Structure formats: structure tokens, C-alpha cells
Amino acid sequence: MTRHRRTAPLTRAIRIAYYVLLLSLLASCASPTQTAPVFPTFILITQDPNAPPTATPFQPSGPTDTSVPSFTPETPTQIPTQTATQTPLPPTPITAPATTAVPPPTGDASRTNYILYGTLDFNERTLSVDETIRYYNNTGTVLSDIVLSVQPNRYGGAFVLNSISQDSATLTNYTLNDQRLTLNLPQPLQPNSATTLTLNFNLNIPAKSSGGIFGYDFNQINLVDWYPFVVPYINGWVLHDPSSFGEHLVYDSSDIELNLKTGSDVVIAASAPSEQNGEWTRYRLYGARAFTLSASNEFLVAESAVGSVVIRSYYFDGYQAAGEAILSTAVDAVGTFESQYAPYPYQSLAVVQADIHDGQEYDGLVILATDFYGEYVGGPRNNLTTIGVHEIAHQWWYGLVGSDQALEPWLDEALSVYSERIFFENNYPGNISWWWQFRVDFFKPGGFVDMPVYNAGSQRQYVNAVYLNGAHFIDDVRERVGYGNFAKFLKAYAARYSRGHATPADFFALLRETVNVDISDLIAAYFSQSY
Ligand SMILES: [Zn+2]
Numbered sequence: 249m250t251r252h253r254r255t256a257p258l259t260r261a262i263r264i265a266y267y268v269l270l271l272s273l274l275a276s277c278a279s280p281t282q283t284a285p286v287f288p289t290f291i292l293i294t295q296d297p298n299a300p301p302t303a304t305p306f307q308p309s310g311p312t313d314t315s316v317p318s319f320t321p322e323t324p325t326q327i328p329t330q331t332a333t334q335t336p337l338p339p340t341p342i343t344a345p346a347t348t349a350v351p352p353p354t355g356d357a358s359r360t361n362y363i364l365y366g367t368l369d370f371n372e373r374t375l376s377v378d379e380t381i382r383y384y385n386n387t388g389t390v391l392s393d394i395v396l397s398v399q400p401n402r403y404g405g406a407f408v409l410n411s412i413s414q415d416s417a418t419l420t421n422y423t424l425n426d427q428r429l430t431l432n433l434p435q436p437l438q439p440n441s442a443t444t445l446t447l448n449f450n451l452n453i454p455a456k457s458s459g460g461i462f463g464y465d466f467n468q469i470n471l472v473d474w475y476p477f478v479v480p481y482i483n484g485w486v487l488h489d490p491s492s493f494g495e496h497l498v499y500d501s502s503d504i505e506l507n508l509k510t511g512s513d514v515v516i517a518a519s520a521p522s523e524q525n526g527e528w529t530r531y532r533l534y535g536a537r538a539f540t541l542s543a544s545n546e547f548l549v550a551e552s553a554v555g556s557v558v559i560r561s562y563y564f565d566g567y568q569a570a571g572e573a574i575l576s577t578a579v580d581a582v583g584t585f586e587s588q589y590a591p592y593p594y595q596s597l598a599v600v601q602a603d604i605h606d607g608q609e610y611d612g613l614v615i616l617a618t619d620f621y622g623e624y625v626g627g628p629r630n631n632l633t634t635i636g637v638h639e640i641a642h643q644w645w646y647g648l649v650g651s652d653q654a655l656e657p658w659l660d661e662a663l664s665v666y667s668e669r670i671f672f673e674n675n676y677p678g679n680i681s682w683w684w685q686f687r688v689d690f691f692k693p694g695g696f697v698d699m700p701v702y703n704a705g706s707q708r709q710y711v712n713a714v715y716l717n718g719a720h721f722i723d724d725v726r727e728r729v730g731y732g733n734f735a736k737f738l739k740a741y742a743a744r745y746s747r748g749h750a751t752p753a754d755f756f757a758l759l760r761e762t763v764n765v766d767i768s769d770l771i772a773a774y775f776s777q778s779y
Pocket residue numbers: 249250638639642660661664
């Protein structure tokens with residue numbers, strides 16, 4: 249997420265003068281030739297409910313690049329027959345393939361699997377959902393309960409839970425309190441065993457608040473953090489309280505399949521590519537924090553690709569130049585970050601215009617404010633480019649490498665701000681000084697980089713410390729250890745914590761493992777605690 253665009257405090261007159269100046273400064277912005285990144289074959293190995301039964305488990309195939317996650321076949325033995333719910337059952341029920349010769353899930357490699365069948369009534373702003381969750385207890389401990397995040401329940405009347413069952417038995421011993429759904433299990437769930445949860449719920453999609461993202465406005469519905477998901481278990485269930493700014497959720501990497509029905513006049517921007525599945529449109533997303541979609545009956549779409557990664561820009565009438573410009577920027581950003589960090593983690597990227605403040609990252613989908621599109625007058629010196637690149641960088645620092653956004657937000661935010669600089673030096677190297685001034689130093693950054701979202705005081709103080717001073721910290725470390733060593737470290741960091749969680753201790757331990765250069769004075773200068 250970004251919370252640091254600079255246009256708000258400027259008066260209209262200053263803004264006009266600014267753009268005149270900006271136009272005069274836009275000289276040569278040609279992109280240097282980039283080396284072609286190497287694209288892995290994405291390995292799609294999760295349960296396909298329509299796949300014919302097979303006695304042979306899928307095996308990962310293709311390149312043996314260790315940075316490519318291995319997808320462990322999941323045991324089909326825990327899939328219950330779905331019981332009647334208040335919405336019609338999907339016509340293609342989830343059926344269990346053969347149970348022989350399929351190895352049990354192995355520890356850390358098995359992820360929680362979500363299969364959702366949803367019917368979206370765009371005009372009525374309702375969504376009815378059957379959700380099946382296959383959860384593997386990788387915690388190493390016996391679980392007497394399972395905690396799910398239910399963000400829509402923070403909006404009055406938006407979330408209606410109709411039924412919930414565990415392994416085909418109706419579950420009645422649960423509590424739903426604000427964002428927290430706690431399931432008290434009749435039988436403890438042993439380590440390295442799995443259980444299947446089935447939920448039926450309805451969303452009465454609320455009007456989007458002026459500062460929010462979830463909900464509808466006159467021509468768009470944004471479904472973000474919209475389905476119940478099992479929160480990470482890291483010495484206990486991790487579900488932090490919301491904050492008035494910043495982000496509070498922490499996610500495990502999971503596999504998600506959404507089967508969606510909606511009106512034919514509605515265009516869906518989603519975290520994954522679509523395919524037909526009978527009368528459903530199916531989306532499958534692997535190794536991601538969450539599945540996000542935005543629906544509109546007025547989207548215009550521009551499309552491109554980086555290798556096999558499909559990139560689409562969804563924009564509205566009157567914003568074509570900006571909508572096409574951010575598509576081109578997204579192509580450059582994905583190419584740059586693939587060569588600098590790791591292969592792009594998903595099959596597609598959607599860049600979506602919406603009437604929100606600033607920008608927001610989700611797996612395979614980023615949302616950018618209509619203001620940025622409206623301000624766009626060409627070139628890279630603008631919020632559309634910088635914040636667009638920032639949210640795309642989160643595909644690596646948030647999506648691929650997860651972290652605690654509430655308690656340790658600098659881990660993904662400082663790296664994503666600094667990724668803008670890396671984008672500029674690879675694509676618009678004449679604009680690096682401009683970038684520092686426009687995005688960072690204008691705001692006079694300061695404060696401890698390791699500030700939790702709850703201790704920041706104001707949003708301005710939070711951004712100045714975590715994002716902007718964080719970018720200076722990263723820059724100082726990079727200057728100290730050397731650009732080549734730092735690039736090597738970022739690749740190692742992306743590979744080691746791919747689809748997992750990283751902590752600041754992990755970050756610094758790997759940095760020291762990769763580069764034998766003392767940075768303790770920099771940590772002391774920027775951080776409140778030592779590492
Ligand atoms: Zn961000």
C-alpha cells in the first residue's frame with residue numbers, strides 16, 4: 249500500500265505550474281534495452297474438481313530452478329460430499345479423485361486450499377458463496393480451534409454466514425466476533441493432518457467508503473479480503489487489530505480456485521486468468537496471499553504480456569492515455585523485477601483503476617486511484633508511474649515474500665518504495681534525483697524504520713519512518729555492501745522466503761550470510777532495536 253502521494257497538499261495553481269515545469273523537464277525518457285528475463289514454466293498442481301480420477305499424483309515438471317516453488321499434490325481423502333445449503337450447489341461438485349498412490353501432504357510444502365463457487369449479482373450488489381477450505385495443520389502443535397479472518401463482517405450487515413461444517417458434520421460451536429471467526433473443533437486436529445471446512449455465506453456488498461476499497465460505487469465493485477480465510481499460526485493465531493491507517497492482515501500463502509457466475513455485461517478484473525468451467529468462469533491462483541477481483545460494467549481493457557505473464561490494464565472511458573501508459577509501465581516493471589528479484593509469482597497481472605485514495609497491492613492485481621489517471625500528462629514523472637510501480641513491486645515484497653504488515657511493515661514497504669528507485673535506474677536513469685525528491689525527500693523522512701503501524705502517531709509519521717526513511721536505510725545498506733552484493737542478496741531473499749514469511753531477523757541474517765560487510769552502525773542509526 250502507499251500512503252504518500254504528494255498532490256493532496258498542493259493547490260490547483262501550484263499543480264498547474266508544477267505540470268508546466270514537469271513537461272519542460274521531460275526530455276529523454278527512453279527505456280534502455282533490457283536483458284530478457286528467464287521465465288519459468290509455472291507448475292499448476294492443485295486439485296482440479298473436474299479432473300478425471302487418476303492414480304498417479306501430479307509431479308512438478310519443468311525447470312528445476314530452486315526459486316520456483318514446488319507444488320505438493322494434496323490428499324483428496326478429506327473432501328466431503330457437499331451438503332445442501334441455502335444457495336444452489338455448483339453443478340460440478342467437488343469430487344474426490346482416486347485415493348490410492350497419493351502421498352500424504354508433507355509438512356511445510358502443503359498450503360491451505362480454497363475452492364469457492366460464487367454468484368455475483370452486480371446490480372443487486374450481492375454475492376452468494378459456497379466455500380470449501382482444506383486446511384493442513386503444519387503448525388507442529390495440536391489445534392483445538394481454527395481462527396479465520398472475516399473482513400466483510402467489519403461492515404454492518406455485509407456478511408451473512410448461513411452454514412459451516414467440518415468434514416461433512418455441521419459445526420455449531422463457533423464464534424463470529426467482528427473480523428474473527430473462531431471454530432472450536434469437536435476433535436483436536438493433530439499435527440500433519442488435514443481437515444475440510446465448508447462454509448456457505450452471502451455478502452451484501454456495502455457502499456465503498458471514501459477512504460476504503462472494499463465495496464461498490466456507481467459502476468464498480470471491489471472484492472478485496474472478501475472471503476473467510478485461515479490466518480497464519482505463528483506461535484498462535486495471527487490476526488491483528490485493524491488500524492486507522494496501514495494494513496493489519498497477515499496471510500499464509502495459499503491456493504485459491506474461484507468459480508464465478510455474473511452477468512454477461514460485467515467485466516471482471518481478477519488475480520488470475522479465467523477459463524470456462526461449464527457455466528462457470530473459473531480462476532485459479534497458486535501460492536498467493538488472497539484472491540481479489542474488481543467488477544465493472546464500464547471497464548475498458550488494454551492487454552500486453554511479459555513472456556507468459558498476461559498483463560491487463562482496466563480503466564474507464566476518458567482515461568485511455570493513462571490506462572495504456574500504466575500498461576506499458578507494468579510491462580517494464582515486471583521485466584525489471586523479474587531480472588532483479590525472481591520470476592513473477594503468478595500467471596497474470598491486472599492493473600485496475602478505481603475511485604480510491606492512493607494505491608493498493610493484492611496478488612496478481614493492483615488498484616490505483618482515478619486521481620493518478622486524471623493527473624497523467626505523459627512521461628514517468630508522476631504518481632501513476634511511481635505508485636503503479638510501487639504496487640507492482642509488492643508482488644514480490646508482500647505476495648511472494650510475506651511478512652507481518654502490522655508489526656513489521658517496513659519489510660515490504662521500504663523494499664517496495666526502494667523498488668521504485670530500482671525501476672527508475674533500469675528504465676529512466678535520468679530521473680533518479682527527481683524520484684528521490686518527488687517521492688521521498690519532499691516529505692522530510694525520519695523516525696525509526698521498525699515502527700509498527702500502531703505506534704506511528706499519524707499516517708504522515710508512519711509513512712515518513714517506515715516507507716521513506718526505510719528507503720534511505722535500504723539505499724545506505726546498498727551503498728555499503730555494493731550494488732552487486734545487494735542484488736545477490738535480494739535474489740537470495742526472494743528465493744529463500746518464496747511463498748513463506750520473513751521477519752526482520754531473517755532479513756538481516758540472510759544479508760549477513762550473503763555479504764560479509766558490517767552494517768551494525770546503519771541499523772543502530774535507523775532502527776529502535778538491534779538485529
Ligand atoms: Zn506499499
